[in-house]
Amino acid sequence: MNRRRFFLTACSWWLFFFIVFLYPKINVSTNWLRQNFFFSLGCLLALATTACSEVKSNSPATIAANPSPSQIAVSNITQLRVAKYKGGWDLNLKLAELDNFSYKTQFTEFTGGNLMVQAINAGAIDLASASEIPPIFAIESKASVKIIATLKGPTVGQVLLVPKNSTAKTIADLKGKKFGYVKATTAHYFLIKMLEKVGLTMKDINAIPLSIPDGLSAFRKGELDAWATYGYSIPQAQKEGAWVLESAKDILSGNFVIIASPNAIADPQKKVVIADFLCRLQKSQAWRESHLKQWSKNYATTIDVDEGIVYQDAKQGQQQRRQELLPVSDAAIASQQKVADTFFQAGVISTKVDVKQLWDSSFNEDIAKCQ
The missing domain is CATH 3.40.190.10 (Periplasmic binding protein-like II)
Structure with a gap:
């Protein structure tokens, strides 16, 4: 951009100098003057057009579609x-x-x-x-x-886990038990929906909001009867025998x-x-x-x-x-x-x-x- 501005400025000054100083003093044919005049004018217009088109190309849509270092250079800072x-x-x-x-x-x-x-x-x-x-x-x-x-x-990585020694067959069997879940996430939502299907609410269980690391730690220590969770915590718990009581894949x-x-x-x-x-x-x-x-x-x-x-x-x-x-x-x-x-x-x-x-x-x- 700066290089083109430099050439645009230089070409403009050349055109000004040609018209004001050279044109009256050069004793050559009219054709020669005309050719050089329009050459200079063409140079100026070409550079102006290029500069304008470059400004237009600096839109987010253009950069996202075909980003180049020169286009995003402005964002290096x-x-x-x-x-x-x-x-x-x-x-x-x-x-x-x-x-x-x-x-x-x-x-x-x-x-x-x-x-x-x-x-x-x-x-x-x-x-x-x-x-x-x-x-x-x-x-x-x-x-x-x-x-x-x-x-x-996909929604397959969102489940209700129970410990390996759990005898629960449905979530209804865990009424009044300790449930870990991550508040304000999919785990919170699908736990509500799972309970709803068997006529229960969050008030019918001992619901304990926990972060993923804290939930995994509590689950491993046997402090939870069930854990509504997602992501990499599932295979980590399954390595120690945890199993899926219910999947949320059809809920989310x-x-x-x-x-x-x-x-x-x-x-x-x-x-x-x-x-x-x-x-x-x-x-x-x-x-x-x-x-x-x-x-x-x-x-x-x-x-x-x-x-x-x-x-x-x-x-x-x-x-x-x-x-x-x-x-x-x-x-x-x-x-x-x-x-x-x-x-x-x-x-x-x-x-x-x-x-x-x-x-x-x-x-x-x-x-x-x-x-």
Whole structure:
């Protein structure tokens, strides 16, 4: 950009100098003057057109669709702060060779989407992913967070676990027992729905909200009769004999949302790099789907679980539904509204909320161009 401005300025001065000083003094043919005059004018117009077209090409949509170092150079001073799960986005991007960012990227590990929402609200994170549930609680707490896309994926990795010596046949057999769950997450939601199916509520059990690490620790110590959990904690518990009492695969929508800080969206430079990151994320998901064996091996090493278990779970998930990044849609908003209404009816949130206020569709065009 700076080089073109230099040549544009130089050409302008040459044209000015030619007309004012050279034209009256040079005693040559009219044709020669005309040829050089229009050559200079053509040079000026060509450079002006090039400069203007370059300005237009600096949109987030263009960079997301076909990012180049020169286009994102303006964002080299910008740092994108990204929340991730263990073995999450950073691993996928690295394996797919899509981690060659032209801007600074800082990954911070979290164990749940609820914690990521809190971090975004505190101004510590720019971008994260969660189920559709944590942002619902953000409305009631007046937290500042926006949903900019949906990660549609399988729901097989969401279950109610019981210890290896449990004699329970259904969740109804555990009335009055100790249940661990992660508050304001999918585990909270599917536990409510599982209890509802057998005529029970959260008041009919001893429900203990725990983080994933604390829940795993309590479960291993025998302090829980059941544990509503998700992700890598499942194979870790299964290694010690835990088994699945009930799966949430038919309860959940599979909508995991991309959440962002409103301040990051409002920052022109940061919005450009978010668009680029979403494009890379989408491509890394496609890579994972076609390299499931390689991904499973690396993910298993990262979370310290047997590769065979990880691959089996990943294959089962792929058979249910392939993962893909999708733009904001009315269907996704309606799905989240249904979940919010369930929490309100269960008395988990005190007011009925309208989730539309959470959604921001300004990246829809960028996502579509990456497909």
